[in-house]
Amino acid sequence: MQNIKYILFGIPFGILLTKAEVISWFRIHDMFLFNEAHMYLIITSAIVTGALSFLAIKFFKIRTLDKKEIVIEKKELNKGTVIGGTLFGIGWAITGACPGPIFAQIGAGESAAIVTLVGAVIGAYTYAVNKSRLPH
Amino acid sequence: MENIFGTWHWYIVGPLIGLFVPLMLIIGNKLLGISSSFFHICSIALNTKKFSEFGYKADSNRWKFYFVIGIMIGAFIAEKFLSTANISFLPESYYSFSGFALLLAGGFLVGFGTRYANGCTSGHSIAGISTFQLSGLIATISFFVGGLIYTYFILPFLG
Numbered sequence: 001m002q003n004i005k006y007i008l009f010g011i012p013f014g015i016l017l018t019k020a021e022v023i024s025w026f027r028i029h030d031m032f033l034f035n036e037a038h039m040y041l042i043i044t045s046a047i048v049t050g051a052l053s054f055l056a057i058k059f060f061k062i063r064t065l066d067k068k069e070i071v072i073e074k075k076e077l078n079k080g081t082v083i084g085g086t087l088f089g090i091g092w093a094i095t096g097a098c099p100g101p102i103f104a105q106i107g108a109g110e111s112a113a114i115v116t117l118v119g120a121v122i123g124a125y126t127y128a129v130n131k132s133r134l135p136h
Numbered sequence: 137m138e139n140i141f142g143t144w145h146w147y148i149v150g151p152l153i154g155l156f157v158p159l160m161l162i163i164g165n166k167l168l169g170i171s172s173s174f175f176h177i178c179s180i181a182l183n184t185k186k187f188s189e190f191g192y193k194a195d196s197n198r199w200k201f202y203f204v205i206g207i208m209i210g211a212f213i214a215e216k217f218l219s220t221a222n223i224s225f226l227p228e229s230y231y232s233f234s235g236f237a238l239l240l241a242g243g244f245l246v247g248f249g250t251r252y253a254n255g256c257t258s259g260h261s262i263a264g265i266s267t268f269q270l271s272g273l274i275a276t277i278s279f280f281v282g283g284l285i286y287t288y289f290i291l292p293f294l295g
């Protein structure tokens with residue numbers, strides 16, 4: 001039940017994605033064509049802000065709201081990072097949406113994005129079933 | 137006021153998106169991420185126990201499911217109440233049989249690829265790199281390699 005509060009955090013995230021048009025196929029296309037800096041500036045400034053915040057958390061030993069030590073989930077580097085990452089990149093360029101924006105496109109009334117979501121869930125399922133057979 | 141209803145500037149949106157990294161850590165000791173929500177939808181659709189046999193831990197990812205519901209509501213609010221014009225986020229051509237087929241295939245690659253890579257733009261590019269993880273950087277380079285392959289070598293031949 002304590003997870004329900006994350007709806008409240010998702011709302012501003014969805015507003016930001018939509019109002020910056022990060023969820024637009026045209027913006028993603030222009031990014032891959034290097035036609036405009038918009039997407040690069042958003043991603044880079046998000047990373048810089050995140051990194052400075054992370055350093056502040058380390059430096060000031062900031063704890064979670066319930067006073068626990070903050071532990072960063074380690075994301076393993078393996079063949080999947082490169083192979084899966086490249087496949088995702090192709091899908092991103094086709095659909096104009098990475099996972100968050102798929103949900104945002106649907107919310108913003110772009111009904112064709114429901115097809116994208118169905119594809120993504122089938123894709124995730126296909127990966128789960130074949131995980132042990134794929135190179136990692 | 138015009139600014140609020142138009143496209144928001146990168147220097148407002150980028151840093152605010154970045155702040156979700158410390159926010160999620162402080163609120164719930166969680167690393168920002170979204171693509172695991174696809175697994176969660178699988179686990180709801182199939183039944184949690186069956187899907188957990190594939191190694192999916194529903195309890196630690198359930199929050200992402202609620203987070204994406206919030207994203208959907210937020211996008212609805214942004215489009216309905218914070219925009220003056222109706223913006224198209226997808227090309228017209230996607231509203232056709234061949235367009236749906238392309239979106240289904242593209243969606244498949246998004247779901248399969250992000251899970252295979254263990255993260256997406258938020259989990260790897262933003263949360264991963266900003267917590268200084270090499271996998272985040274390698275993943276992000278791979279995302280762009282894939283995007284550039286489609287944009288320059290596949291899309292021009294689709295007509």
